[in-house]
Amino acid sequence: MSEIVKTTEELVEPILQAKGLELVDVEYVKEGKNWFLRVYIDKEGGVDIDECGIVSEQLSEQLDEQDPIKGAYFLEVSSPGVERPLKSKADFGKNVGSNVYIKLYEPINGVKEYEGILTEFTGETAIIAYKVKTREKQTEIPYKKIAKARLAVSL
Structure with missing residues (x-):
């Protein structure tokens, strides 16, 4: 910094x-x-x-x-606007239930970017529910692998 x-x-x-x-x-x-x-x-x-x-x-x-x-x-x-960045663990905790966009340092299951609902945050892991076509999926993302995250507007 x-x-x-x-x-x-x-x-x-x-x-x-x-x-x-x-x-x-x-x-x-x-x-x-x-x-x-x-x-x-x-x-x-x-x-x-x-x-x-x-x-x-x-x-x-x-x-x-x-x-x-x-x-x-x-x-x-x-104001940071509607697509406010999530910069801290506290930000993640406050935004459980929100639609988020997460970019990773390295892929998980071959995917480096996720957008979906932040369903849970344990302090060390973010759980995100998202759709691939019509299928509901969920993945666990270690906090330390998150390069950038922000709220995402869903249409």
Whole structure:
């Protein structure tokens, strides 16, 4: 984890806790010629633009004071959206029963990507129910083999 991401997490956590908000993710990325510091926040029922604005203002003040980033960048504070990433074991636990997309570091039964219902999470294993054509299937996925995971919109 970069020092910029770590410092940003440390600065934003107290702001979010005071407002009953949750930190989902922080990323510091270059797109074209510009650098972006993106902070994704959420709460039960979702966050609105006013909450994002307030957090952005307060975090911007903290970043100006600490000055962990040399050079220009854009600060963006937003909701992670409906396809929110699942970044921690707690995220998996809170989303049992939800439709998820999981990408693995290595295949299980010849498959490297799964989309289906997260039926159970033990802390070390995610159990996902999915369909192959009309057949219902289920597989156990060790948490340590998950490269990326997010909520998935089902149509």
